[in-house]
Amino acid sequence: MATIKIGLVGCGGRGRGAAHNALQNAATKDVKLVAIADAFQDSVDGTVRLFSDKHPDQTDIPNERQFVGLDCCEKLLKTDVDVVLLCEPPGFRPRDFAAAVDSGKHIFAEKPVAVDSPGVRLFLNANAEAKANKQVVMVGHHLRFEKKHYEPIKMIHDGIIGDILHMRIFFDTGYLWTRPRREGQTEMEHQIRNWYYFNWLSGDHIVEQHVHDIDVMNWFMKDLHPIEANGMGGRQVRIGRDFGEIFDHHSVEYVFEERDVRGYSDCRQINGCWGAFSEHAYGTKGYINMDGHGTVVLNVNGKSPQVWKRDADGHQTEMDVLFDAIKEGKEFNNGDIGGTATLTAILGRMATYSGKVVKWDDAVKSELDLFPKTLAWDADPGPKPNDKGIYPCAVPGVTKAW
Ligand SMILES: NC(=O)c1ccc[n+]([C@@H]2O[C@H](COP(=O)([O-])OP(=O)(O)OC[C@H]3O[C@@H](n4cnc5c(N)ncnc54)[C@H](O)[C@@H]3O)[C@@H](O)[C@H]2O)c1
DSSP states (O other), X not given: OOOEEEEEEOOSXXXXXXXXXHHTOSSOSOEEEEEEEESSHHHHHHHHHHHHHHOGGGBOOOXXXXXXXXXXXXXXXXXXXXXXXXXXXXXXXXXXXXXXXHTTOEEEEOXXXXXXXXXXXXXXXXXXXXXXXXXXXXXXXXXXXXXXXXXXXHHHHTTTXXXXXXXXXXXXXXXXXXXXXXXXXXXXXXXXXXXXXXHHHHOOHHHHTTHHXXXXXXXXXXXXXXXXXXXXXXXXXXXXXXXXXXXXXXXXXXXXXXXXXXXXXXXXXXXXXXXXXEEEEEESSXXXXXXXXXXXXEEETTSOOEEEXXXXXXXXXXXXXXXXXXXXXXXXXXXXXXXXXXXXXXXXXXXXXXXXXXXXXXXXXXXXOOSOSSOSTTSOOSOOOOTTSOOXXXXXXXXXXX
C-alpha cells in the first residue's frame, strides 16, 4: 500500500498525542501527517512547528493543507488524506464524524463521541454507514487496548468471579485547565477556547472524562447498557467566571436489567480531595480492582491475588490496531461501543442534573439538542453569563435535562 496520509482535526494536547501515536504505530512506518485543522491559527502554527521538528521525515503540511476556522474539518476532508484523527472538542464530533464517513476516510474519533442524544444518534447512524462501507473506525477508549484491562475482563466474562453482583467506578481528580476570557473575544470564541466548561462542547466531565470508566462498567457487563439511572451532583466549590456551567461532582447509580446489577459511579473535579481513576467489580466468587493508570488485582475465593502491572499504553496500541487494519485491509469498528458508552454517560448527567430517575429509552429518544442554532464567531452559543460573568448551572428538581 502507498504511504498512508493522515489528517488531524483538533490540534490540542490529545490531537498532538494521537498524531504522534499514529506516526509511531507498530504496523507501518510508511505514514505521514499531511493536513491539519483547528478552529484557531495559533494551534495550527504550534502543531506545524512541533511535528516539523519532532517527525521531519513524516511531516508534510504545506500552507494549503493547514485549515483554520469553524469549517476547518469540512475543508480538511476535501483533501486526499486516507485517515482522519478527530480530536476536537466533543460537541463538534458527531457532525465531523458524519462528514468524515461521507468522505470515505478511515477514522480515529476521540471519546466521547457526542454530548447529547441527537449527537449520539447522528454518530451511530453514520457509524452504520461506515460499517457498510468497511471504513475502519476506532473510538479512543484506550483502556480497551491495555493488557491489564482486556486480559482480566476476558476472564471475568468467562466466569472467574462468578456472576457480577455490583460495580463501582471512579474518576475523581482536581481541577483541569481553564482558558480565561480575553479582551475582544466574542462569546462564541470564549466558549470554544474554554470548551471544557460548556455542555454543548464537553457534555460536562461525567461525559468528557468519566466516560472511560463508564465504558469499563458496560464492558464488565459484556457490553450491555444500563436501563435506568438516578443520581445527584452539583457545583459546590468550582464556581466562577472561568468555570462555565458544569458541575464539579456527580454520583450516579446505574441499574442493569441483567440480575438487577447496580453500577455505582462517582466523578469529581475538586482540588485537595481524594483521587481515583479506577473500576471495581464484585462477583459471587471474587472481585477485581482496576486502576486506570496503574495495577489491576484479581481476587478469587481467597486464593493468591493475580496482579497485572500497566504494560503498553493503550493510546499507542489502539493506533497499532487502527493502522494494522488500514494497511492489511481488515475490518475494524468499535463505534457502537463508543456510542453506548457516551449515551450511558449522558444518561448519568440527565439523572444528576434533573434529580430524577431517567430511563435508558428516554435518553435514547431525547430531543434536547445542545448545539448552537448557528455556528459562527459572532453567533449566540446558548449559555449566557450574568452581570458578574457567572453562568447558571443545572438545578436538580427543576432542570429539564432530557
Ligand atoms: N483518550 C484520552 O485519554 C483522552 C485524553 C485527553 C483528551 N481526550 C479527548 O480528546 C479531545 C480533545 O481534548 P484535548 O485535551 O486535546 O483538548 P485541547 O483543548 O487541548 O484541544 C482541543 C483542540 O481543538 C481545537 N478546536 C476547537 N474547536 C474546534 C473545531 N470546531 N474544529 C477543530 N478544532 C477545534 C482547539 O483549538 C484545540 O486546539 C476531547 O474529546 C477529549 O475528551 C481523550
